[in-house]
Amino acid sequence: xxxxxxxxxxxxxxxxxxxxxxxxxxxxxxxxxxxxxxxxxxxxxxxxxxxxxxxxxxxxxxxxxxxxxxxxxxxxxxxxxxxxxxxxxxxxxxxxxxxxxxxxxxxxxxxxxxxxxxxxxxxxxxxxxxxxxxxxxxxxxxxx
Amino acid sequence: xxxxxxxxxxxxxxxxxxxxxxxxxxxxxxxxxxxxxxxxxxxxxxxxxxxxxxxxxxxxxxxxxxxxxxxxxxxxxxxxxxxxxxxxxxxxxxxxxxxxxxxxxxxxxxxxxxxxxxxxxxxxxxxxxxxxxxxxxxxxxxxxxxxxxxxxxxxxxxxxxxxxxxxxxxxxxxxxxxxxxxxxxxxx
Numbered sequence: 001x002x003x004x005x006x007x008x009x010x011x012x013x014x015x016x017x018x019x020x021x022x023x024x025x026x027x028x029x030x031x032x033x034x035x036x037x038x039x040x041x042x043x044x045x046x047x048x049x050x051x052x053x054x055x056x057x058x059x060x061x062x063x064x065x066x067x068x069x070x071x072x073x074x075x076x077x078x079x080x081x082x083x084x085x086x087x088x089x090x091x092x093x094x095x096x097x098x099x100x101x102x103x104x105x106x107x108x109x110x111x112x113x114x115x116x117x118x119x120x121x122x123x124x125x126x127x128x129x130x131x132x133x134x135x136x137x138x139x140x141x142x143x144x
Numbered sequence: 145x146x147x148x149x150x151x152x153x154x155x156x157x158x159x160x161x162x163x164x165x166x167x168x169x170x171x172x173x174x175x176x177x178x179x180x181x182x183x184x185x186x187x188x189x190x191x192x193x194x195x196x197x198x199x200x201x202x203x204x205x206x207x208x209x210x211x212x213x214x215x216x217x218x219x220x221x222x223x224x225x226x227x228x229x230x231x232x233x234x235x236x237x238x239x240x241x242x243x244x245x246x247x248x249x250x251x252x253x254x255x256x257x258x259x260x261x262x263x264x265x266x267x268x269x270x271x272x273x274x275x276x277x278x279x280x281x282x283x284x285x286x287x288x289x290x291x292x293x294x295x296x297x298x299x300x301x302x303x304x305x306x307x308x309x310x311x312x313x314x315x316x317x318x319x320x321x322x323x324x325x326x327x328x329x330x331x332x
Contacts, residue, residue, distance in 0.1 A: 007310070015310070018314065018317045042289065044267065045286070053175050058165075061193055065201075
């Protein structure tokens with residue numbers, strides 16, 4: 001339906017008359033004998049459409065498009081916030097469901113802490129304390 | 145660098161006022177295409193807005209293979225077509241073979257141009273007849289006559305073969321001529 005066959009020779013002749021009328025009305029050709037009805041058609045078709053563009057259309061559209069583009073650019077930032085919130089919610093849910101088990105495991109590990117104060121652990125703490133001692137003394141004498 | 149490229153690059157670089165300039169340059173063609181396709185003023189305004197929002201969104205995909213005017217016109221035409229499909233308005237009448245009676249027409253139709261043009265009622269009828277053409281034909285006529293686009297440019301906008309555009313233009317102008325001749329009673 002959309003594709004039409006080419007014009008016949010008679011129709012091509014009529015087409016030439018239509019084009020001549022268009023050229024005359026467009027000021028691209030001198031007036032010559034062509035059907036007046038074609039000149040009327042060409043003249044009517046060159047008239048502006050009954051409803052024109054609203055005033056300030058270009059400015060309004062430009063503002064709207066720029067605003068829409070800005071919103072588009074904000075989407076990635078919003079996704080990051082949403083993902084962080086989801087992650088935080090998962091962590092909270094994890095603690096609520098498994099927190100008791102994790103706490104029990106932590107408390108079970110606590111009795112082994114005193115072992116730090118024997119042998120190498122105690123030696124390490126004494127070493128650190130000795131190294132820090134002059135600094136601590138200097139700071140306290142400076143304050144006085 | 146051609147004017148299209150300068151303008152497109154300015155819009156893509158988000159230079160102040162560039163997109164407004166692009167809209168101002170091409171709004172007339174879009175308005176004509178959409179008004180002729182859908183006719184309803186409010187729909188025309190909304191579809192024209194939609195067209196330029198799409199242009200802004202997809203301008204980075206424009207590859208300079210056709211004039212910017214044709215690329216924007218194609219978007220407007222596609223937006224208008226989709227609207228007509230939604231409203232179930234046919235783009236074209238099923239019978240397009242009305243151009244067979246050429247023998248009835250004469251080269252000279254024997255009335256005075258300026259007298260006929262001064263007849264307000266005749267002009268009104270002529271405009272009503274243009275408006276009553278199927279959406280595709282009245283849109284093609286407006287692009288060809290009012291926007292002065294060449295047939296290959298119209299073919300790019302509508303995605304139809306140039307020969308088909310020519311046939312539609314021919315048939316619709318012939319139909320308008322027949323109407324005028326019947327109205328003025330000078331048909332041979």
